[in-house]
Amino acid sequence: MKNNSPKSILLVEDENVEILFLYQILKFYANLTIYENPKEALNNSNLDSFDLIITDVKMPYISGYDFIKILRERNINTPIIVASAYALSGEKEKAHSAGASDFISKPIRVDKLQELVIKYLNININNLDSQISERLKLINEFSISNYSIKNSLNGLISAKNIFQGDNPYITNEISKTIEEFQLFKNKYLALKNEFEEDYKIIFRELYYCILSTENIIDKYLQHN
Numbered sequence: 001m002k003n004n005s006p007k008s009i010l011l012v013e014d015e016n017v018e019i020l021f022l023y024q025i026l027k028f029y030a031n032l033t034i035y036e037n038p039k040e041a042l043n044n045s046n047l048d049s050f051d052l053i054i055t056d057v058k059m060p061y062i063s064g065y066d067f068i069k070i071l072r073e074r075n076i077n078t079p080i081i082v083a084s085a086y087a088l089s090g091e092k093e094k095a096h097s098a099g100a101s102d103f104i105s106k107p108i109r110v111d112k113l114q115e116l117v118i119k120y121l122n123i124n125i126n127n128l129d130s131q132i133s134e135r136l137k138l139i140n141e142f143s144i145s146n147y148s149i150k151n152s153l154n155g156l157i158s159a160k161n162i163f164q165g166d167n168p169y170i171t172n173e174i175s176k177t178i179e180e181f182q183l184f185k186n187k188y189l190a191l192k193n194e195f196e197e198d199y200k201i202i203f204r205e206l207y208y209c210i211l212s213t214e215n216i217i218d219k220y221l222q223h224n
Contacts, residue, residue: 038067
């Protein structure tokens with residue numbers, strides 16, 4: 001039975017950067033409990049005490065969908081939001097079939113997450129001060145940039161593995177990825193210089209990703 005105590009959210013997510021982003025957003029609205037996989041979360045005997053549950057799909061031991069099914073089998077009727085980077089056709093339907101209340105695609109947009117938090121926690125965020133609003137906008141930029149950088153990294157890894165030097169298509173694709181990456185890197189550096197004190201942990205994670213990407217770019221350029 002839920003009472004009039006502060007709102008609470010259970011977050012089940014295994015990616016550290018994603019946890020950091022979501023924590024920076026959700027902390028303004030509710031107390032947050034975090035588990036890095038569903039198996040650990042299911043050991044919590046008070047799962048029915050949360051006002052909202054947010055879960056990823058692809059995680060260790062148990063998938064997000066199986067996690068939701070287990071919760072529903074335990075007669076836990078808490079609203080559940082599925083967050084997934086696999087926003088393919090039919091994915092939303094799969095989430096709802098498992099028992100989810102809603103679906104949000106990654107990279108998560110702050111305004112969309114706000115909309116769902118307001119809906120399921122029934123809270124009023126109109127009184128958020130301007131500083132918090134600006135920080136939420138910044139976090140949205142972080143999330144988008146992080147996914148873009150990761151996609152560039154994955155693209156370069158794939159291209160590097162099949163690059164033969166005499167393949168114009170592969171060469172063009174790698175060149176485009178490098179160009180896109182440089183734009184995101186410049187954007188990251190601008191944000192970092194302005195807000196590093198507030199978001200050191202997030203910037204560190206992004207910086208490691210950038211270093212990994214730059215390493216692959218350097219190897220590519222050395223062979224051309």
